[in-house]
Amino acid sequence: MKPIDDTDPAAPVIQVSPSPHLVQSASSTRRMMVDVLIGMVPVVAMSLFVFRGYALFQLAVCLVACLLAELLFVKMRGRASTLKDGSAIVTGVILAMSLPGTAPWYVGTIAAFVAIGIGKTIFGGVGMNLFNPAMVGRAFVMISFAGAMAASGFEDVRSAVDAISQATPMNAYKMNGVVAPLSELFWGTTNGSLGETSALACLLGGFYLVIRRTASWEIPAGLFVAILVFGGVADLAGHADGWTVLHHILGGSLLFGVFFIATDPVSSPLTPKGKFIFGLGTGMLIMLFRFFSGYPEGVMFAVLLMNALTPLINRWTIPTPFGGQ
Amino acid sequence: MADLPTATERFINGILPENPVYRQLLGLCPTLAVTNSLNAAITMAGAVGFVLLCANVITSLIRNLLKPHLRIVVFTLTIATFVTIADRFLAAYLYQMSKTLGPYIPLIIVNCIIICRCEVCASKQSPLVAATDAIGQSLGFGLALSSIAAIREILGAGSLFGLRVMPAAWPDWTIMVLPPGAFFTFGLLLGTVNWIVTRKGAKKSQRRERSSP
Numbered sequence: 376m377k378p379i380d381d382t383d384p385a386a387p388v389i390q391v392s393p394s395p396h397l398v399q400s401a402s403s404t405r406r407m408m409v410d411v412l413i414g415m416v417p418v419v420a421m422s423l424f425v426f427r428g429y430a431l432f433q434l435a436v437c438l439v440a441c442l443l444a445e446l447l448f449v450k451m452r453g454r455a456s457t458l459k460d461g462s463a464i465v466t467g468v469i470l471a472m473s474l475p476g477t478a479p480w481y482v483g484t485i486a487a488f489v490a491i492g493i494g495k496t497i498f499g500g501v502g503m504n505l506f507n508p509a510m511v512g513r514a515f516v517m518i519s520f521a522g523a524m525a526a527s528g529f530e531d532v533r534s535a536v537d538a539i540s541q542a543t544p545m546n547a548y549k550m551n552g553v554v555a556p557l558s559e560l561f562w563g564t565t566n567g568s569l570g571e572t573s574a575l576a577c578l579l580g581g582f583y584l585v586i587r588r589t590a591s592w593e594i595p596a597g598l599f600v601a602i603l604v605f606g607g608v609a610d611l612a613g614h615a616d617g618w619t620v621l622h623h624i625l626g627g628s629l630l631f632g633v634f635f636i637a638t639d640p641v642s643s644p645l646t647p648k649g650k651f652i653f654g655l656g657t658g659m660l661i662m663l664f665r666f667f668s669g670y671p672e673g674v675m676f677a678v679l680l681m682n683a684l685t686p687l688i689n690r691w692t693i694p695t696p697f698g699g700q
Numbered sequence: 701m702a703d704l705p706t707a708t709e710r711f712i713n714g715i716l717p718e719n720p721v722y723r724q725l726l727g728l729c730p731t732l733a734v735t736n737s738l739n740a741a742i743t744m745a746g747a748v749g750f751v752l753l754c755a756n757v758i759t760s761l762i763r764n765l766l767k768p769h770l771r772i773v774v775f776t777l778t779i780a781t782f783v784t785i786a787d788r789f790l791a792a793y794l795y796q797m798s799k800t801l802g803p804y805i806p807l808i809i810v811n812c813i814i815i816c817r818c819e820v821c822a823s824k825q826s827p828l829v830a831a832t833d834a835i836g837q838s839l840g841f842g843l844a845l846s847s848i849a850a851i852r853e854i855l856g857a858g859s860l861f862g863l864r865v866m867p868a869a870w871p872d873w874t875i876m877v878l879p880p881g882a883f884f885t886f887g888l889l890l891g892t893v894n895w896i897v898t899r900k901g902a903k904k905s906q907r908r909e910r911s912s913p
Binding site for chain 1: 871872873874875876878880884887891
């Protein structure tokens with residue numbers, strides 16, 4: 376079936392499509408993307424406040440590279456320009472917010488081209504991608520440039536910005552067992568990927584998205600259930616030595632990932648039940664990576680792995696129509 | 701019997717029009733596994749070329765003795781003989797490379813390019829045709845392996861044949877020398893080859909339309 380281009384003024388007013396009619400004409404791609412950008416405002420503002428020039432630099436690099444990549448790859452496919460639907464801008468902002476401020480320019484640029492090219496265009500453009508584009512790009516540079524992207528890459532002791540000169544809380548805990556105070560994790564005055572440090576900003580933006588129903592509530596719900604259960608068991612078992620469930624929720628990129636990455640409507644399941652399962656699985660994988668892997672954080676890999684399971688979850692959770700068996 | 705391609709056609713077909721990797725998608729295990737450096741890729745292509753040439757010629761010589769229901773077993777035994785020779789040769793003269801390639805040299809026994817050529821060409825045609833076919837296919841395989849390996853080695857390690865070619869400031873894309881890099885590079889090159897072939901085909905059919913009244 377040929378997808379209907381709803382930005383095209385000549386497109387038919389009445390769309391005939393097979394049920395479920397999940398996409399109403401009002402909720403066009405563009406509206407959703409604008410919503411996500413509004414949801415990102417507190418996160419971006421907080422990152423600019425804490426990381427100053429570093430955040431501005433990453434935003435500029437990622438946005439320019441994402442828009443250039445979108446322009447180039449859409450032209451290569453011989454399609455009409457899709458710059459106006461804003462999906463490339465959203466990918467760029469999410470990507471920039473998921474990078475360390477100290478990353479050199481080529482990290483953001485390569486991540487952007489991989490995100491748009493391999494993450495999205497190769498699968499057939501916006502709406503067809505299997506994996507979250509920004510996370511594909513980030514995973515690519517994370518494995519490629521371990522020096523710039525691993526925990527030590529976040530730190531620069533000579534930096535004038537306070538946060539940059541400290542270790543990230545996740546790494547300080549993983550390596551030395553240092554537990555960051557909850558208030559710092561909540562307000563976001565710690566080091567880390569640009570958008571992840573402030574739990575408050577992520578919550579504000581996230582609630583906006585959930586209320587606007589741009590992000591479905593089932594995914595965060597499932598994810599929090601998994602974190603609470605596994606983190607709670609670890610707490611009770613005395614495994615945590617001070618890094619409690621609350622640290623797990625407020626620390627690292629969990630809240631950023633829950634609201635802005637896992638809820639990507641394209642690469643997450645369609646049905647409410649499926650979304651809940653998706654959230655549960657992502658939460659379980661995050662805890663698994665945090666407890667047992669060499670990386671201090673696992674949100675990105677957890678989301679990518681669950682993206683791969685999305686078609687399967689969709690098939691498991693096909694709803695029974697009324698009167699059906 | 702239908703007209704089988706001549707020796708020259710077999711030779712040319714092997715290099716690009718019926719390239720074993722890009723057009724037939726055969727022998728992908730070594731293609732993905734040993735292309736993280738150009739040295740390894742060329743050694744692998746050489747080993748496969750040697751085995752393919754010998755197996756094709758032998759199969760062609762005994763083609764009138766083959767029983768249909770036993771032919772695959774005979775192919776495999778013939779191939780295994782030459783793979784063992786290649787494996788021991790590498791272990792004796794290129795010990796380090798033999799270590800690097802590890803199990804992928806013995807695995808040439810089940811490389812489907814070779815079985816395919818024995819079945820398609822050598823068991824039906826004369827030793828001369830079988831030999832040119834083997835050389836053509838080996839060149840095609842070597843071309844595919846070295847193109848993938850060159851891209852992966854330049855991006856992933858900044859070098860070619862182990863010698864630094866990129867400036868010192870070049871950040872190595874570690875992922876390109878790891879398994880994911882093989883899939884990315886192979887996929888993108890396969891897409892490019894398909895694109896070239898489709899475009900060529902489209903042009904040819906356009907020309908035919910124009911020339912016909």
